[in-house]
Every structure is written in C-alpha cells, then in structure tokens.
Amino acid sequence: MEKNGSTKIDIPETSRERKGKAPLLGGSGPGPGPAEYAKGAGYKKGIAIFDLILRISAAAAALAATATMGTTEQTLPFFTQFFQFQASYDDLPTFTFFVIAMALVSGYLVLSIPFSIVCIARPHALAPRLLLIIFDTLAVTLATSAAGASTAIVYLAHEGNSGANWLAVCQQFTDFCQKTSTAVVAGFSTVVLLIFLVVLSACALRKHY
Amino acid sequence: MEKNGSTKIDIPETSRERKGKAPLLGGSGPGPGPAEYAKGAGYKKGIAIFDLILRISAAAAALAATATMGTTEQTLPFFTQFFQFQASYDDLPTFTFFVIAMALVSGYLVLSIPFSIVCIARPHALAPRLLLIIFDTLAVTLATSAAGASTAIVYLAHEGNSGANWLAVCQQFTDFCQKTSTAVVAGFSTVVLLIFLVVLSACALRKHY
Numbered sequence: 001m002e003k004n005g006s007t008k009i010d011i012p013e014t015s016r017e018r019k020g021k022a023p024l025l026g027g028s029g030p031g032p033g034p035a036e037y038a039k040g041a042g043y044k045k046g047i048a049i050f051d052l053i054l055r056i057s058a059a060a061a062a063l064a065a066t067a068t069m070g071t072t073e074q075t076l077p078f079f080t081q082f083f084q085f086q087a088s089y090d091d092l093p094t095f096t097f098f099v100i101a102m103a104l105v106s107g108y109l110v111l112s113i114p115f116s117i118v119c120i121a122r123p124h125a126l127a128p129r130l131l132l133i134i135f136d137t138l139a140v141t142l143a144t145s146a147a148g149a150s151t152a153i154v155y156l157a158h159e160g161n162s163g164a165n166w167l168a169v170c171q172q173f174t175d176f177c178q179k180t181s182t183a184v185v186a187g188f189s190t191v192v193l194l195i196f197l198v199v200l201s202a203c204a205l206r207k208h209y
Numbered sequence: 210m211e212k213n214g215s216t217k218i219d220i221p222e223t224s225r226e227r228k229g230k231a232p233l234l235g236g237s238g239p240g241p242g243p244a245e246y247a248k249g250a251g252y253k254k255g256i257a258i259f260d261l262i263l264r265i266s267a268a269a270a271a272l273a274a275t276a277t278m279g280t281t282e283q284t285l286p287f288f289t290q291f292f293q294f295q296a297s298y299d300d301l302p303t304f305t306f307f308v309i310a311m312a313l314v315s316g317y318l319v320l321s322i323p324f325s326i327v328c329i330a331r332p333h334a335l336a337p338r339l340l341l342i343i344f345d346t347l348a349v350t351l352a353t354s355a356a357g358a359s360t361a362i363v364y365l366a367h368e369g370n371s372g373a374n375w376l377a378v379c380q381q382f383t384d385f386c387q388k389t390s391t392a393v394v395a396g397f398s399t400v401v402l403l404i405f406l407v408v409l410s411a412c413a414l415r416k417h418y
C-alpha cells in the first residue's frame with residue numbers, strides 16, 4: 001500500500017519537473033514516458049509473481065482441506081449385534097458440501113495458474129487480471145460458505161446444544177472431530193489466501209500504464 | 210485520502226489540456242486526449258451511480274437480515290410445571306454470530322455510502338475506489354461465513370441428522386424456523402449484492418483514464 005502511494009505521487013512530480021525544465025520542447029506527451037512505463041511494468045510483474053505464489057499456496061490449502069475432509073471416517077471399536085458405530089463425512093450433508101465446494105475451488109485455483117503466468121509475462125494485460133479478480137471473488141464466496149457451514153457443525157459436534165437437545169458427539173468420535181476440525185482450518189487458510197489474491201489483483205488493476 | 214485523489218487527477222488533466230492546444234509543439238503522447246478522458250469519466254460515473262444503488266440495496270438487505278434474526282423468538286403455548294418451551298436466536302451461538310456479523314456488515318455498508326458518493330463526484334479518484342474494493346471483499350467474506358453457518362444450522366433444525374442423533378426441532382418451533390430461514394435468505398441476498406459491488410469496482414478500476 002505504501003509502495004503504491006509513493007509511486008502514485010512520483011509520476012506527476014516527474015512530469016511536472018520535466019515541464020519546468022524544458023516547456024517549449026515539450027517532447028514528453030501527457031501519457032507516461034517509456035521509463036515510467038517500464039517502471040509500472042516492473043511493479044505489476046512483482047505483483048503478478050506474488051500472485052502466482054499465493055495462488056499455488058491457496059490451491060495446496062484447498063486440496064489439503066478437500067483431502068482431509070474427504071477421507072474422514074471412523075469406526076468405533078465396539079459394536080452391538082445389529083449396529084456398528086461408524087461416522088463418515090457423508091453422514092452430514094454440510095461436510096459433503098464442504099468436500100464438493102473445496103474440490104471446485106481447488107480445481108479453479110489449479111486452472112487459474114496459467115492465467116497468473118500470463119500476467120507475469122504481460123504485466124499490462126487487463127483481460128486476464130479482470131477475469132482472475134471476478135472468479136477469485138466467486139471462489140472466496142464458495143470457500144467461505146463451505147468453511148463457515150462446516151465450522152457451525154464442528155462446533156455443534158464439540159459442544160452440542162442444550163436448547164435444541166442436540167448432544168455433543170465428540171466424546172465418542174474423537175478422531176472424526178479432529179480431522180473435520182483440521183479440514184475447516186485448512187478451508188479458512190484458503191479463504192485468507194484468496195482474500196489476499198483479490199486485494200493484490202485490485203492493486204495491480206489500479207495502475208493502468 | 211479523497212483530497213489526494215482529486216488533486217492527483219486534476220494535475221494531469223490541466224497539463225493535458227495545455228498539450229491539446231498546441232499538439233505540434235509537443236507531439237501527442239501515448240496518453241488519452243481530452244475527449245477520451247471525458248468519455249472515461251462518463252463511464253466511471255455511470256458505474257459509480259450503479260455502485261451507490263447496489264450499496265443501498267445491500268445495506269437494506271443486511272439490515273433486514275439482522276433485524277429478522279435479532280427478533281426471532283418463540284414461546285410454545287404449552288408448558289410443564291418446571292419448564293416452558295421457548296426458543297430464541299441466542300440459544301444457538303451460530304445465530305448470535307449471524308446477528309453480530311450482519312450488524313457489522315450493515316454498519317460498514319451505511320458508512321461506505323459517502324465514499325461511493327465521492328466516486329460519483331470524482332470519477333477518476335482511485336483511493337476511495339481501492340478502499341471500497343478491499344473492504345467490500347472483507348464484508349463479503351464476513352456475510353458469507355455468517356449466512357453459510359446459519360444455513361447449516363437451519364438445515365439441521367429442519368431435517369435433523371440420524372447419524373449424530375440430532376432431532377429436527379422445526380415440527381415444534383415452526384415460527385422460529387421460518388424467521389431464521391428468512392434471515393438466511395436476506396443474508397444471501399446481501400452476499401450476492403456485495404459480489405456485484407466487488408466486480409463493479411474491479412471494472413471501474415480497469416480503465417485508468
């Protein structure tokens with residue numbers, strides 16, 4: 001942010017200085033000169049590289065969340081004649097939604113890596129960046145809704161609710177609760193990384209040249 | 210911040226105008242001419258007006274969600290000697306979170322209206338727009354997590370879960386379930402409006418002149 005601010009101020013200053021020095025020659029147009037253009041490119045390239053790193057981390061976090069939740073299953077070591085106590089993520093529709101949403105987000109993040117690379121190669125290209133910011137916003141919403149919903153259920157499994165007479169199940173299914181909690185934490189890491197990606201893209205869009 | 214933005218833009222404008230008068234002296238640079246500049250301003254002003262309308266709608270939806278959830282309470286008409294059956298939103302921590310998060314989002318949206326008006330008055334100001342896109346992204350995350358978490362609980366209240374032995378409570382607390390469902394729908398309307406706001410701001414940032 002501070003860096004943005006400083007560059008933003010530098011440009012009118014230099015163009016004004018140049019005006020003061022040789023106003024009659026006036027070789028420099030109202031737009032940015034080649035040097036400023038190159039400077040803007042460097043700034044944007046830096047952002048694009050950081051974007052790529054964040055994107056790969058977010059994809060890894062989303063994949064970890066999907067895999068952790070998708071493999072959550074626990075069978076208790078005791079059983080009755082008719083019933084074996086077993087818990088799997090697909091017993092709860094919310095966790096199924098979590099797996100589907102996180103799989104979609106990981107898929108999107110992996111597929112968006114080429115676009116991020118295009119932004120490194122062509123720092124002034126606007127179309128891929130606008131595409132990325134729009135789909136990143138949708139991805140952040142999907143990931144947040146999945147992580148938020150699962151948090152509500154994980155909390156309920158840990159604490160129960162006396163008002164609704166829902167009992168905590170984590171005394172029995174300890175491994176199950178631990179794995180789902182880990183998945184939720186990974187889900188929120190993805191969300192935080194995606195927020196940074198949106199803000200970064202907004203900063204990169206700000207400077208047009 | 211706003212003042213910075215306006216001064217920042219005024220300076221290139223005047224220098225460009227000066228150039229426009231004597232194009233042969235100072236060869237037209239790669240930047241936009243006065244006509245394109247005015248066209249860009251009209252485009253951005255249109256986006257800013259649309260942004261204001263969406264923002265007011267989103268604030269209304271968020272306030273409706275907060276108020277609906279915050280006033281949810283139901284007392285059943287029958288009671289035993291020791292116990293009266295009563296359900297309120299603060300029996301469930303998730304609904305309390307929903308009320309707090311939605312109140313924060315409504316407060317932010319109302320406070321952001323002046324910034325949106327600044328964007329109409331000064332279509333080329335970048336600072337307020339960048340501020341809006343960053344805080345809109347945070348607001349969309351907060352609203353989505355609240356709406357998503359409440360959806361999970363409302364679903365559970367309607368359907369129950371046999372695996373965890375959580376019974377549906379909506380047969381008894383029909384009004385309670387209906388009001389919380391309405392609040393969740395209003396919450397998701399806020400989310401959708403906020404997504405449009407982020408995308409609009411990204412489109413406005415795209416064109417620099």
